[in-house]
Amino acid sequence: xxxxxxxxxxxxxxxxxxxxxxxxxxxxxxxxxxxxxxxxxxxxxxxxxxxxxxxxxxxxxxxxx
Numbered sequence: 001x002x003x004x005x006x007x008x009x010x011x012x013x014x015x016x017x018x019x020x021x022x023x024x025x026x027x028x029x030x031x032x033x034x035x036x037x038x039x040x041x042x043x044x045x046x047x048x049x050x051x052x053x054x055x056x057x058x059x060x061x062x063x064x065x
Contacts, residue, residue: 004050005032014041 010029018041020038025041029048036056039048053057 005035005037007037007048010037012039012041012044 007029010012011062012027012029012032014025014027027039027041029037032050034053036051036053038051038056039046
């Protein structure tokens with residue numbers, strides 16, 4: 001069973017590839033071993049998506065290709 005980590009104190013950072021707009025960004029939270037929480041900056045109060053680190057890496061590699 002997968003458990004969602006407590007993200008109430010997460011420090012979110014914007015993607016370095018965001019276009020600089022205040023509301024047009026993907027944000028990730030670091031510091032969750034083996035997990036990568038991701039959210040849309042336009043709706044920060046919504047439930048973030050949480051990916052395994054391996055899945056996130058595979059996604060990023062696919063985008064780069």
